[in-house]
Amino acid sequence: MKLSTKGRYAVMAMTDLAGHADRRAVSLAEIAERQQLSVAYLEQLFARMRRRGLVVSARGPGGGYRLARPAEETTIAEVVTAVDEPLRATRCGGHDGAIGCMRGGAKCLTHDLWEETGRQIQDYLASVSLADVLSGRLRRERAVAA
Amino acid sequence: MKLSTKGRYAVMAMTDLAGHADRRAVSLAEIAERQQLSVAYLEQLFARMRRRGLVVSARGPGGGYRLARPAEETTIAEVVTAVDEPLRATRCGGHDGAIGCMRGGAKCLTHDLWEETGRQIQDYLASVSLADVLSGRLRRERAVAA
DNA sequence: GCATAGTTGACTAAATTACTCGGTCTTCCT
DNA sequence: AGGAAGACCGAGTAATTTAGTCAACTATGC
Numbered sequence: 001m002k003l004s005t006k007g008r009y010a011v012m013a014m015t016d017l018a019g020h021a022d023r024r025a026v027s028l029a030e031i032a033e034r035q036q037l038s039v040a041y042l043e044q045l046f047a048r049m050r051r052r053g054l055v056v057s058a059r060g061p062g063g064g065y066r067l068a069r070p071a072e073e074t075t076i077a078e079v080v081t082a083v084d085e086p087l088r089a090t091r092c093g094g095h096d097g098a099i100g101c102m103r104g105g106a107k108c109l110t111h112d113l114w115e116e117t118g119r120q121i122q123d124y125l126a127s128v129s130l131a132d133v134l135s136g137r138l139r140r141e142r143a144v145a146a
Numbered sequence: 147m148k149l150s151t152k153g154r155y156a157v158m159a160m161t162d163l164a165g166h167a168d169r170r171a172v173s174l175a176e177i178a179e180r181q182q183l184s185v186a187y188l189e190q191l192f193a194r195m196r197r198r199g200l201v202v203s204a205r206g207p208g209g210g211y212r213l214a215r216p217a218e219e220t221t222i223a224e225v226v227t228a229v230d231e232p233l234r235a236t237r238c239g240g241h242d243g244a245i246g247c248m249r250g251g252a253k254c255l256t257h258d259l260w261e262e263t264g265r266q267i268q269d270y271l272a273s274v275s276l277a278d279v280l281s282g283r284l285r286r287e288r289a290v291a292a
Numbered sequence: 293g294c295a296t297a298g299t300t301g302a303c304t305a306a307a308t309t310a311c312t313c314g315g316t317c318t319t320c321c322t
Numbered sequence: 323a324g325g326a327a328g329a330c331c332g333a334g335t336a337a338t339t340t341a342g343t344c345a346a347c348t349a350t351g352c
């Protein structure tokens with residue numbers, strides 16, 4: 001799982017979209033204005049998210065984007081992986097039984113560690129929806145409150 | 147929390163060190179040979195880890211490095227942050243009450259999300275010791291077994 | 293048929309990463 | 323004493339990645 005500014009921008013934009021989706025489509029120009037991002041860059045991000053089925057688009061005047069699913073059902077993990085596609089945590093080759101980090105017969109000891117770390121991040125981000133971010137209702141809040 | 151190959155190499159090297167620390171110091175040349183890394187690069191990494199007090203060094207022939215504390219008490223989080231120092235997850239300025247991602251008065255909605263995500267990774271890596279990695283005893287294993 | 297707005301793909305500048313090199317200082321061994 | 327092993331240090335560089343731009347095209351509504 002990769003965490004770049006690209007992913008962050010995408011989440012910012014999607015959160016903005018979720019917050020202003022009162023039935024009509026939202027243009028990139030609006031989002032760019034509110035979030036202080038360039039329209040050209042947003043185009044890139046939304047192109048990928050559209051392909052992944054996270055948003056739907058409408059062309060022409062009055063067009064723009066809207067969420068494909070309700071904000072409660074779109075997770076941060078989906079948004080991040082949509083724009084940061086190749087989320088390889090290890091460079092060992094990818095799939096489980098693959099060679100790569102092998103050396104002298106034994107699989108490198110740290111392999112499992114990174115794989116598990118990736119899962120950990122993935123799981124957390126998959127547990128947070130756009131609606132959660134919008135309402136500031138994140139996980140830890142509860143645990144920390146005590 | 148940043149996860150680069152640098153951090154991974156550091157963990158590989160430290161795990162190697164932990165596994166070959168039978169009382170005598172281990173030279174970088176040995177580690178380089180076993181882990182297929184360059185000595186020059188390892189020097190960089192160990193310099194930082196020494197400053198952080200994770201390892202102690204001995205110069206001269208027969209010299210090398212050894213763990214400052216037992217492998218059970220050295221966490222992956224410590225190793226990673228030692229070599230990847232600036233672990234800013236948000237670019238909002240850092241400390242909590244800071245300005246930066248503020249705009250129009252309201253703090254950016256995603257701020258808390260990234261902060262919490264960073265904590266999540268940090269917590270996990272802090273829960274794993276070198277000894278755990280060495281013995282392949284990672285967290286999830288148990289949970290998944292069921 | 294013109295303005296709005298998404299769609300595409302190639303391209304570039306800047307930053308970061310990973311890594312090297314040359315040289316120094318210590319310590320041990322003979 | 324002096325030579326070799328090995329840590330120590332700082333500057334420097336090559337390659338990758340990231341972030342972001344640009345120009346041209348296509349669809350839609352008025």
